[in-house]
Amino acid sequence: MGNSAAVLVKTKQLIQLLGNVKQDARPADVIAHQANIKLYQNQGATFENRVNGLNQAAKLRTSVFHCNKQNPDNRELAGFIEYLRLSDVRMLNMIFYLAEIKSNQHHLGFDEFNKEEQQAIISAINQIKALAALLPKHIAMPI
Structure with missing residues (x-):
């Protein structure tokens, strides 16, 4: 019986010690968030480097394949913008937002934008x- 009394006393002391242990100052949600970030890895170039590479490729495409360097043929892009205008204006607005196109110009066709605005739209699409x-490849939809 003396043994069990000693165990009870030690258990009580251990519980008191655990109660005095300082808890991690970071909330559990922050710790979980950081753990989730560690699960994602970008194995290639940074986001900025990828965007810059796509922009450089677009400039190179203009210099190699288009006679009119100041106004290259972007009929496919103009058609894409019109398609978005008819089918998904939210996505079109996202592109214009990234390109910092003013909302009073959102009704314009691609060819109606000036050179700098066209470059901004192309850069936004490259972003x-x-x-x-x-984007992660293996996304599971909760059901």
Whole structure:
């Protein structure tokens, strides 16, 4: 019986010690969030490097394949913008937002934008392309 009394006393002391242990100052949600970030790895270039590479490729495409360097043929892009305008205006607005196009210009066709605005739109689309390449591959939808 003396043994069990000693065990009870030691257990009580251990519980008191554990009660005095300082808890981690970071909330559990922050710790869990950091753990989730560690699960994702980008095995390639940084996001910024990918966007810059896509922009450089677009400039190179203009210099090699287009006679009119100041106004290259972007009919496919103009058609894509019109398609988005008819089918998914939210995505089009996202592109214009990334390109910092003012909302009073959102109704314009691609050819109606000036050179700097066209470059900004192309850069915004390249940002989306770079982001799409970095998205996780194995996403499970909760049901």
